[in-house]
Amino acid sequence: MKTSMLLAAATLALVNADEYFTGDGTAYTLGQPSAGNCNFMSALDLASTDYAALNDKQWDGLQNCGRCAEVSCDDDRCADKSKSIVVQILDRCPECQYGDLDLSPTVFTALTGSTPSRYTVKWKFVDCPVQGNVNYCLKGGSNNYWTAVQPTNVATGVKSLQINGQDTTMLSSAYYYLLDGASQTQTDLTSIKISLTDVNGNSIEDTVSLTADSCTEGAHQFSSSGGSSPAAQTTYTTPTPTTAAPTTAPTTAPTTAAPTQTPTPTTQTPAPTTQTPAPTTQTPSPTTQSNVGSTTGSDASQTAQQGSSSYNVTGTVAPASTLKPQKTTEAPETSTVTDAPSTQQKSGLPAATTATPSTNQKQTAASQGADDYTQSANTQSGDQNNGTDWTVIFLSAGAGVGAIALVAMVIYTYFQGDGTPYDLSAIGMGNCAFMSSWANSNNYVAVNQAQWDGLTHCGQCIEATCIDSKCKNKNVAVTLQVVDRCPECNYGDLDMSPAALTKIVGYNPGRIKIGWKYVDCPNPATIKFCLKKGTNPWWVAVQPTNTRIGVKGLTINGKPGKLLDGAYYYYIESKDKISFDALKVSVTSMNGDVVSGTYSMTIDQCVDSKQQF
Known part of the structure; x- marks a missing residue:
């Protein structure tokens, strides 16, 4: 029985390995392999000309990055349907349908004999023609607490990766396996044990010394899918070298987390003959609503005594404006802190006053009846060592029939x-x-x-x-x-x-x-809008820079942008082709000021709005 099951598993794996997919083949240009959504630090030599972007439905959350596909033409217009070319998956095509591939112009022309248009192609995943062993690349900005590793030069596809025996998670916007120590666990970068499992269930293990922004070759490579029984799982291990124990937590904070330089999808396909559904984003939508501290709980409230009246003051998320008190069950994220420096910053005043509040710290005081006055703000637990909360409050109240009007309330927030x-x-x-x-x-x-x-x-x-x-x-x-x-x-x-x-x-x-x-940022000149590298007519990402105060949101052609998971860009997706010659961008500050205009923008460049908050 066991032998039969193994043979069945082997047969199924081999069938899957030879599974063909059919769809539209289109062409697009990728400036360099690292510009793809996979953000490869090192790609196969063939990938400089023979690359492809995988459709969104088979993208599988970056999991197919680095795999190779054998592509041939399956269209009656092609002179030679038997000709095939191996390409490496470097990118994602968000508007492509299941089975579609967006190919380099070189590959498209070689297979079809035509200039880029839309032809039917068929393809299957195959082993990559690699030279040497698997390489391990450490993302720029990685440190002992935040370690992101990219496996490259892999003959087969990667199923999972462990660092020092711990499971990792895939970054949402680039092909890196992340071990986040959450400020608690350190990783000795000079001696990292990496366990890699491929799509066939085979495993290899290497102990390597890694440096940020560079790649290191391991001691093993996966065998060809057709060269061994897929049912038989093999593990290769390298002996762990004798190395010094990981360093203790430094007195100086290690370098901060990795910036995501990752370009986003760069595919540019001819207009489809059929309507395509809106592509599914691979990055989680950011929370656009400010967190506001709960007014309940002894560790999240502060009481100020004013005569016989009681004022409950809790903190707001600094520096965002809060027009109405709100309550949530989430833990507060900021706290009011320390003595005010000698130069005090204005905070917001009620609408009844004529004072001009600071653009960074507007607050609205609301009046209520019969000694019940609550202004929402955010505080931390009193036993927290860092971020101690000190709030300076000025209150002026006048008597009324059955109520007291709150005339002014000024809060200075420090950390x-x-x-x-x-x-x-x-x-x-x-x-x-x-x-x-x-x-x-x-x-x-x-x-x-x-x-x-x-x-x-x-x-x-x-x-x-x-x-x-x-x-x-x-x-x-x-x-x-x-x-x-x-x-x-x-x-x-x-x-x-x-x-x-x-x-x-x-x-x-x-x-x-x-x-x-x-x-407020001093002398910031005027706001600039920058168009992200990798932007295409169906996926547009814009970065607002040089703003005097914080940004609350940004729209592109009237559509609210979402923040990328790993870099400061607001992006939108569209079923219709977007022109960069007349891109309408509108940015809103934390206190509601708006700067907008229509601009001719160029990918990987910034344009001056000639305006400021």
């Missing part, structure tokens, strides 16, 4: 935590992946994971001061721009450019207590 230095080689290498930054690019900062809020703070500015007793001058402040994320930093912490930290401390301290708040 405190550890300041640490780190080097960022270029602003575009930060997790925000900025294509354009403000003039003072040496003053950059990475926000801690707890306050990162899914890229929404990218481009905002922060004013930081030193509050440590070891500081030479606590009155010195520096303004920085958020360009990155620090996954291992705790709530309230900032990872800062060495020059900025040295300026407020008086020397390079390694780690020191700081206080900070969000402020």
